[in-house]
Amino acid sequence: MTRRAVVKGVGHYLPERVVPNIEFEKTLDTSDEWIRARSGIERRHFAAEGQTTSELAANAAKAALAMADMDAAEVDAIIVATSTADLTFPSAATMVQNAIGSTSGFAFDVQAVCAGFVYALSTANALIVSGQADRVLVIGAETFSRIMDWTDRSTCVLFGDGAGALVLQAEEGKGDSSDRGILSTDLNSDGRFKDLLYVDGGVATQTTGVLRMEGKEVFRHAVEKLAQTAHDALAKVGLGADDVDWVVPHQANIRIIQSTAKKLGVGMDRVVVTVQDHGNTSAASIPLALSVGVANGQIKQGDLLVTEAIGGGLAWGAVVIRW
Numbered sequence: 460m461t462r463r464a465v466v467k468g469v470g471h472y473l474p475e476r477v478v479p480n481i482e483f484e485k486t487l488d489t490s491d492e493w494i495r496a497r498s499g500i501e502r503r504h505f506a507a508e509g510q511t512t513s514e515l516a517a518n519a520a521k522a523a524l525a526m527a528d529m530d531a532a533e534v535d536a537i538i539v540a541t542s543t544a545d546l547t548f549p550s551a552a553t554m555v556q557n558a559i560g561s562t563s564g565f566a567f568d569v570q571a572v573c574a575g576f577v578y579a580l581s582t583a584n585a586l587i588v589s590g591q592a593d594r595v596l597v598i599g600a601e602t603f604s605r606i607m608d609w610t611d612r613s614t615c616v617l618f619g620d621g622a623g624a625l626v627l628q629a630e631e632g633k634g635d636s637s638d639r640g641i642l643s644t645d646l647n648s649d650g651r652f653k654d655l656l657y658v659d660g661g662v663a664t665q666t667t668g669v670l671r672m673e674g675k676e677v678f679r680h681a682v683e684k685l686a687q688t689a690h691d692a693l694a695k696v697g698l699g700a701d702d703v704d705w706v707v708p709h710q711a712n713i714r715i716i717q718s719t720a721k722k723l724g725v726g727m728d729r730v731v732v733t734v735q736d737h738g739n740t741s742a743a744s745i746p747l748a749l750s751v752g753v754a755n756g757q758i759k760q761g762d763l764l765v766t767e768a769i770g771g772g773l774a775w776g777a778v779v780i781r782w
C-alpha cells in the first residue's frame with residue numbers, strides 16, 4: 460500500500476470587479492484587439508480597495524472545505540502559494556488560518572511566483588506521503604493588481620487577481636498510476652534568468668515595487684520548458700500524453716497554452732482554458748482553472764490531469780494528479 464494525497468475538495472474566489480480590455484484603452488496606447496490577439500485575455504478581476512490576498516485565499520479555502528465536507532479544525536497544514544502576501548510577514552497562510560477559524564496545525568507560504576501552486580502541491584504531497592500531515596489545504600492566491608506599473612502597457616493588461624484552493628487528504632493506494640491522488644511532481648528553477656521577470660522592490664529597496672518583464676524572452680522559455688516538465692512528470696510514473704484526460708496549465712497566454720499542448724501532443728479539446736476570463740493570476744491560475752473545470756463538468760473523478768507552470772526565477776514545474 461502507498462500513501463497518496465487525494466483531492467477531496469476544490470473551490471475558488473474572484474473579486475467582484477471585472478475589468479474588460481476596453482478599460483485600458485482610456486489610459487494606454489492599446490486595444491482590446493491587441494490584448495485578445497497577443498494574449499487571449501478578454502477580462503480580469505481586480506480586488507477592491509483594501510481587499511487583501513489573504514481575504515481572497517480564505518474565501519477560496521472555505522469553498523474547498525465545504526466541498527470536502529471538512530472543518531477548518533480538521534486541517535493539519537495550510538500552504539498558501541503567493542508572491543503578493545498582505546505583509547512582508549507574517550505569512551498569508553497564518554492569516555488564512557485565523558480567518559477560517561483554525562488554531563491548530565501549521566501554516567506557511569510558498570513563493571515561486573507563477574509556478575507557486577505547483578511547488579505548493581509538491582510540498583503538500585511530501586507532507587502527506589511522509590506522514591507529517593493527513594489533511595492539507597493548498598491555496599494559490601494573488602493580488603497582482605497591487606504590483607502593476609499602470610503606465611507599462613506590455614505588462615499591466617496581462618494580470619488579474621483571484622484565489623483557488625484544494626483540500627488534500629491521505630488515502631491508501633495500490634502504488635500504481637491507477638491510484639487517485641498526486642502521482643508525480645517535477646520541479647525546476649534557474650536563477651540565471653532573474654532579470655526576465657521580477658518585481659523591482661522589496662526589503663532591499665524598502666518599497667513594494669512593480670512587476671518588470673521581458674515578455675518575449677519569458678514566452679520563449681515557457682514554450683520550451685513547459686512541455687518538457689509535463690513530459691518528465693508523466694514519464695516518472697510511466698505515463699504519456701495519450702493517457703492525459705486534461706492538461707490544466709498556468710493561464711498566462713493562450714498562445715503559450717496552445718504551443719505547449721501541441722508540443723506535448725494533446726489536442727486543445729483536452730486543455731482547461733480560463734485565461735480569457737481571469738488574465739494571468741500567477742499562483743492562483745491553476746487552482747482557479749481546476750475549480751472552474753470541475754464546476755463546468757470538464758474534470759471528473761478518476762480523470763488523469765497534468766498541471767504545468769512557469770514564472771519568475773525562473774521557476775517551473777508540473778504535477779500529475781488522478782482526480
Ligand code: UT7
Pocket residue numbers: 488489490493494497498573612613614616673674675676677678681711712715739741769770771
Ligand atoms: O506568468 C508568468 C509568465 N509570463 C508569461 O508567460 C508572459 C510571456 N509573454 C507573453 O505572453 C507575450 O510575450 C506578451 C503578451 C507579453 C507580448 O506578446 P508578444 O507577441 O511577445 O509581443 P511583443 O512583446 O513582441 O510586442 C509586439 C509589439 C511591440 O511593438 P513594436 O516594438 O513591434 O513596435 C510592443 O511595444 O506590441 C507592442 N505592445 C503593445 N501594443 C498594444 C506591447 N504591449 C502592447 C499593448 N498594446 N498592451
